Amino acid sequence: MNNDTQARTHGVPVGVRRTIAYIVLIFFSVLCLIWFYILLINSTRSHAEMTRGFTLLPSTNLVNNWISLINGTIPIARGFINSIIVSVCTAVLTTYFSAMTAYAINTYRFKGRTAIATFILAIMMIPGQVTALGFLQLINRMGLDDSIIPLIIPAIASPVTYFYLKQYMESNLPLSLVEAARIDGSGEFRTFNTIILPLIKPAISVQMIFAFVGSWNNYFTPALILHTDTKKTLPVLIAQLRGADWLRFDMGQVYIMIAASIFPVIVIYLILSKYIVGGVSAGAVKG
Amino acid sequence: MKKKVLGLLLSTTMVAGMLTACGSTASNAPASTETPAAETPAADTAAESPAADTAAEAPAADVSADEGKVLNISAWNEEFKSRLTDHYPGYEVVDGTTGKIGDVTVNWLITPNEENAYQNRLDELLLAQDGAAADDKVDLFLVEADYAVKYTDTDYTLSVTDLGLTANDMKDQYKYTQDVVTDSNGVIKGTSWQGCPGVMIYNRAIAEEVFGSQEPEDIQAHFSDWNKFVESAAELKKAGYNVISSTADTFRVYQNNAELPWVNGTQIQVDDNLKKWVEDSKALADAGYCGTHGQWTDDWTKGFYPEGKVFAYFGPAWLIDFSMAKDVEGSIAHDGGWAATEGPQGFYWGGTWICAAAGTDNAGLVADIMKKMTCDPEIMKDIVLKDNDFVNNRTVMEELANDPSYSNEVLGGQNPLKMFCAGADNIDMANLTAYDQGLLGDYQTAMGDYINGNYATYDEALEQFYTLALQRYPELTR
């Protein structure tokens, strides 16, 4: 506390600035959280209760809402499973193969290396939407329409993940280690799998989380590819609520379904938040 | 011209149902040979009415013996599913999206209607039909009047006569329900269990309070034309009620009374009556007599409860039974607080037709479903008694219209069927085009913005309508 006077600058005293900072921070924290609070409250209330006005305290219909959602026409449980399959597979494929690509660029000095590195950097920013049209035609021709495979396989080529991992390897992976492995007679592929991957684990886990969340939240492509209700992922089913027809005017179901798709990610996030927030800034320093 | 011819046809139907039967048989000459064979079982079921349930289960199983074991039904909501569940003999519910008829699994492919999503999905399914495995093929799909032509005038739908439905089976159906699904060669490509004449459904309690009576005749006097409608709306406003929930409620009434079809050749045309809807609605909304939200929204359904303070909705029988929250405690429908009257103008709304998809491996079962649900007077009567739907069977409807023991609980014991029967006779769907659903949606979107004051003039909104329409249908012109 004594440092206050030391660190005090001309102009506004530190104590005042600190108070203002806390007020603003608390304001924005509330602004971030209040929606989820209302969501939580309303998912415990029945449609009839909600028409009567908002209350600050939860009611007792959480289970009822959940039961009517489960028994409704939207296959929410299937959606959950589909979303988990797609997101987990995507996260694993993306990080594994991006690490492999990054390792190739980082470790080997082959002809055209810089050109390839430049190329990947150049395509990094191109959004998936601009190739969506051709992509849809392609998967139609492959007979993969209305299937989750085209949501998973393309994740192998992910320039953004590659870029992050390459930056990480540049500063954290001594090439001497690879040489040492070679002298020990380890094959290149084995070196990568058993020595390199464990070494870059921190970076991999951060990217895994991002890939998982990105895929979990993805809406544009799944909405164009998936048609059968039982194959749809959560975002597509949520969007369906918005276009819901006259049978589904039970807001209790709407709120509980939103809650069901949001809160798992929030829980995962709260558990892993240290790594995630750290990961964002790490990427920033390098990028 | 076309409309007049149809009108004439309709009036003929009114005189004698038999004539229609002859007419249909004549136009479907090639099928007439099948008639005697197919007629007998249909007559049987009708005769053995008490035992209908048990007797019908047998044919259902028979029919599917050498057919596919999966029946795929494409629909945009649950209405037909609940009809089939409640009234098709032998249908068992497995879960939310599957059922069973005998040893055949019934798969419901339900895609909501919004933004043409249902049509887009159905297009994909039908176009992929040839390459699909037998169990993945669509066997039966539902269409609405707004776009029925798009499907019936193609080879993707089967003629019902080829499936085994005879003119005699369909003799009691309202003629217009057949016109909607008759293709350009005069072949009937679908069939419906319901008719959809619309009425004005008003809140008895509010009527009593504001107009001093809740009797349909008295209320009708206050709403017999659009001028009186506005006057009464003002009175309701003074008492704190909205005359209708939203401006969208009257759209169908004006649109049905339009002279022009939406599209002539490839040119989009906007009828004067639609412009009148816009102007009248703007006046209503500006005066605060009603809201401007869309139908099927949370706000729209508020009026189904007393707190919503809405005097009336416009709708057909299926709206009363299916949408007004009659099972929810505290709703007006639950307490039988509604009543029905004709309102300012006659109209119709919706209606669902069953079509058989070309390539189906369950033709026999599809035909049986069509026959039982849309031709069997016993089952259809049962639908009226249990669900208060208006069924596509003149004899049944007229019988019940004159049956004092029939009453609609949602409507507080009123028997509205005479009104519906009269309305059904006047339905004229000659103006339908394949583009109606998309175009009337876009028109309402653009005009809704004008009514809300987001466009300064009607012409600006019209411009926006054309923009949206041409985005949706590049083949059309303005």
Place this chain on the structure above:
Amino acid sequence: MGAKKSNQNVVKFNRWGYIFLIPFFVTYIIFSFIPLCSTIYNSFFENYRSGLKQIGPNFIGINNYINLLGSPEIWKYLVNTLIMWIGGFIPQIVIALLLAYWFSDPSLRLKGQRFFKTVIYMPNLIMASAFSMLFFALFADSGPINQILMNIGVISEPFKFFQYVASSRILVMFMNFLMWFGNTTILLMAGMLGIDSSLYEAAQVDGATASQIFFKITMPILRPIFIYVLITSLIGGLQMFDVPQILTNGRGNPTDSLTTVIMLLNRYLTSKDVGRGGALSVFLFIVTGILSLIVFRMNSSEDNK
């Protein structure tokens, strides 16, 4: 001899570089490059479905481009997109700068930093579609926000948020702001922590105030990361889709003022209008291409440092 051998060995090892690149490039070529080419190819054809009938493909040269760029729609949607992006971006960058500055200011020594960072970053991870559906329900005419406002007496009748262009757009901007300001804060903070603290000390010795330090030292040093955030956010902004799409159910209501470029693309894609959709994709490709080039330049120049 020995040197040569090890050199050969290294060359032999280096071949593995190509092998390790195979999965990436095979996948990229199949799922991105070929689709890109076919998208470009398709943009020169009239090719759509009328009902169940296929029209085309008929080669029509650059007519799709002429129609697309010649119609007011695309420009309107581009302006919509930019307005909603700017409206979200300006508060986002201002607040993010402020918060990042506070977080990294050693003299403030804010407590609970981890908590605040965790909370403000959270909306970024929320499913945009669920978040928009939530806002749609919360801000409905009879939704909880209106109920709360009426309870505390701010308004006497429900305010119809989705009926007015301004309020609908502000909601989209607000959601974009909420989802991204935490992310930007963390990015900027990382930049600020990289600033040599001796610079601050020297400034303090010279008697600079907090705001002088911020504008004269922090801002100029942050410029590169600032531009990076700006352009990546612009590229992201051009892809704006989930929020307005779900909030307006794809219609972009009211008056089509919430329709973004990608929503138009989505309309073409769902109605199988391959020709017009192709032309729009190529247009977007070129625009984002130019923007990415700027980011790319920045990245590579930083790499060279």
